[in-house]
Amino acid sequence: MTKMIIVSLPVADLGASTGFYKALGFEMNMQFSDTATMCMVWSNTIQVMLLTRTKWQSITDRPLAPSGSAKLMLSLSVDSREAVDQMSEIAAQRGGRADVNPVRDHGTMYSRDFSDPDGHLWSTFWMDATAAPAGSQEA
Incomplete structure (x- = not known):
């Protein structure tokens, strides 16, 4: 299997975030997307999973970072x-x-x-x- 990196990001508005990443040149992968998750492909080995905040909170108990932090x-x-x-x-x-x-x-x-x-x-x-x-x- 090819090694990949998949970055998961919590987002407030899945549609707006999908549009943002599409505009930057990412492609949608509908195979791994649903109403709460959108898989955005940068390359064969780099993908970004956009997750609604509700979906994000279902996969981790860690709190979201405060706005303005990095x-x-x-x-x-x-x-x-x-x-x-x-x-x-x-x-x-x-x-x-x-x-x-x-x-x-x-x-x-x-x-x-x-x-x-x-x-x-x-x-x-x-x-x-x-x-x-x-x-x-x-x-």
């Missing part, structure tokens, strides 16, 4: 600096917030951070792998 940030690589900018612009247009942290431009790496409508933090980044220094190859 315990993690998820990062997605994209193909260009322009794609980084585009995702931030789409996030802001679809109910999220762009540039929740300062834009980082290191020449060979460029990133911007945004939050979704529920405050979950995301970073998109582009990196010129050909300009990165070669790492040591130890046997």
Whole structure:
């Protein structure tokens, strides 16, 4: 079986969150979706499960984080600096917030951070792998 990462996120409005992630380029996987859950696919190995808060609370006794708090940030690589900018612009247009942290431009790496409508933090980044220094190859 291929190793995957599936990120589960509690959301206030499943329809709005589905629209938000679709606008960012995620695809819906209806096989693993229902009225309380929407599976959003980024790649063959990365998926996001959007769960209504009621559904979320049925799978864990842990409380939802208070609004405005952060315990993690998820990062997605994209193909260009322009794609980084585009995702931030789409996030802001679809109910999220762009540039929740300062834009980082290191020449060979460029990133911007945004939050979704529920405050979950995301970073998109582009990196010129050909300009990165070669790492040591130890046997």
